[in-house]
Amino acid sequence: MSEAAENPELMRKLIVERLVGATGDPRKVCDAARAVAMRALPNLIDVFRDKLSMPMAIDVASVDIVRLAEVKPERDSFDVLVVVPAYTSRDALTMRLDPQALSLLVSSFFGGDPDIPPPPIKRAPSKIERDVASMVFEAFAHAMNGEGVRALGLKYSAATVLSGETDFKRFVVRDGPGVKITFTLGAGETTGELTAFFPQRVLMETRVQAQPGAGSAEAKAWRSRFNEEVMRSKVELKATVPLMKVPLGELAQLQVGQVLELDENARSETRLSARDRTVFLCEFGKLGQHYTVRVRRPFDARQEVIDGLLAG
Template identity: 35%
Template sequence: MHGSAAPAEGSTSLSIMERLVGATGEPEKVTKSGQILGDQLLKPMRAGLEDAANEAVPFELEKVEVDRISEIVAASGPHDAVTLAASGVSPDALLIRIEEQAVAIIVNVLFGAEPETGAGRLGRDLSPVEVEVANLVCRLLAASFNAVSPPAQQLKLPLPPVISGDVLRSTALRDGPAVRIDYTVGAEPETGRISLYLPQRVILRRGKDEAADPMATDAQSSEWKARFNDEVMRARVKLEATMPVGKMSLGAISALRTGQVIELSRTAPTETLLSAKNKLLFVCEFGRLEQNYTVRIKGPVDSENDAGGGLPLP
């Protein structure tokens, strides 16, 4: 993104026409194409964020508008993160801007901050960790984009690292009419915005490329889903099982001290429920194997009954 991008061969007359009248002079056609792409990106992007954070991350399409490429620099805050992706049809096929509040929100989610912990605005240059999180989001967006794009529209990977601050302000981009797709990440009252800018000549060509080779698009999408599903199956989740120890008064609990031993009742249940990510999985029983305590699976939780017959919820 440093310096001015050289125009592609044979694009001079096209650039002149873009500056005069826009790519087509049909804003409704441009925004409709952008809306279709924006909707297509929702599912793979949500899945990518959930896989990275091990929990669902709110990610919604906010709006689609006609804009200009130059606005990605003019509208960026001093601590927003921006990168540019090239494809076989354009050296500036997709530009991504992540607002600083969106970076802060995603950092909170990825590192397990409590829900009541506000992210706020950073108000400073991005730290190395925050830069890497912004790069991660851009990689997820590029993977999602490629998953729903025909071969001719595939983005070239890896993407350039994000830039921000003075480096972004001094960067020259080839201007031209564009479509801007805005997403919100996070839940109210605290949300951040992620914006995609595509030149109008690129977004309008998508429909032609998809119509020319719909089978190739389906095959690419299927291949990506299979690869993504394989990554999900290798993800690690935390298993939890609890055992009730009986009842105590609040006064007795307040008097507990380090090192104190709490005896189990002879009638204490030996069964428990095994869960992962707050989802009940199996009815189990506690035991021992040599020096190790164990949990033996007895059977799946019967969701039609009372969540395991009255067993304690982990």
């Protein structure tokens, strides 16, 4: 949380992520997650072919929109879990291995008989099993991270493998809108699962940054005012024509029926606001029989304070 405290923009994103039930278009979120999973598959197959003694079938079973609260296992779970941070989020990726998948991987890693499928683990994982899980998690993190402008910026070196009642009791989940990718890992007829959870914000930010023109000054200014997570929310716009500035003493003496004279420049100082926040300075006009508001420039709160001090 110290990183967010030093970055007001990141703090705002995390707060909105907690409050908003969904981010962006669900179809686009699922498409982005599926693209990450399918991009990772070839690399994963190559890695496990070299490290394991028997063939391990890896496939993408499903991609689902979820709440990140689903990440937290029950205290008596025998799953193994890891939280991988990134440059933009301390919980950019959370992965869980179920007991059957971990048992298969350990057996295959140490040359187990492929004709005798190992049973799922029904106890807290040992140190060796945790080390194998860490190796698998690292392979999945590197494969899903990708390269270039769409890389997720994952930092697996800062991750710690969690397992057992004590770890899960202390494990705190920051809830919010997420997406879950379920991978199946199988040897013969026995299969287990590795599930990967991403905050939707982490996936969609890299997609927005990779779009043509996303790095322009106009795009950055727009995203600084309206984050991708609330782009689809409907807000009421209000165009306000400021009357004048008067001392509090004169304001206290206003009476019912009194006529206020508009400043001659009032119509050129129309302000467009949403949810009580001024976002643009505009010009008031008329087109035919309709009144219009023409957007002139974004509202600058700092400049507004300076102008007010100079006017005073």
